[in-house]
Amino acid sequence: DIQLTQSPSFLSASVGDRVTITCRASQGINNFLAWYQQKPGKAPKLLIYAASTLQSGVPSRFSGSGSGTEFTLTISSLQPEDFATYYCQHLNSFPLPFGGGTKVDIK
Amino acid sequence: QEQLVESGGGLVQPGRSLRLSCVASGFSFSSYAMYWVRQAPGKGLEWVAVIWYDGSNKYYADSVKGRFSISRDNSKNTVFLQMNNLRVEDTAVYYCARADQVPAAIAYYGLDVWGQGTTVTVSS
Secondary structure (H helix, E strand, C coil): CCCEEEECCEEEECCCCCEEEEEEECCCCCCCEEEEEECCCCCCEEEEECCCEECCCCCCCEEEEEECCEEEEEECCCCHHHCCEEEEEECCCCCCCECCCEEEEEC | CCEEEEECCEEECCCCCEEEEEEEECCCHHHEEEEEEEECCCCCEEEEEEECCCCCCEEECCCCCCCEEEEEECCCCEEEEEECCCCHHHCEEEEEEEEECECCECCCCCCCEECCCEEEEECC
């Protein structure tokens, strides 16, 4: 099975900071990757699919890049509403794994 | 407004059964593959099962294979998760979600609409 490893697991940042989260796949997955944001007690929200395509309605400060085995989610200028946990997910082979998550906290 | 609403969660003893439901509204339900994803307390997300838009294919995580069964009723815009022989480790919030079904990939556009979740607690 393909495994996704996110790093870091936790990061502390300030409003206005540029934040980058990495997701590494155990084998090449082309661009079949999504990113989600989850706030406490809420369902995940799709941010990006196909590694770099912004979901409709998602602010442009979010961007995704990568292909193959290494992917990044970047928040160009962190806003108060962005403090949350972020997950990557592989979209094209079962068990459709998620990464372990990255919690973005307030410094 | 595109919406998914889960129900059926609760407290159940190990070895017992539970059936979750997820009702869709605001979109063409029969055009989408439907997913169940769970999240154990304080843990990450885990894909559980998927059913194709027409019910022709179903796939399960190894952790639930042989115990859980996914089904759908397109006339009622509802997807179900029948959970049998429940274990303590099945304790989680269960979310249903949809994904557009295209040839490019299983879920090329990601899981773009999610329900609010229903909590399943398995404990004696």
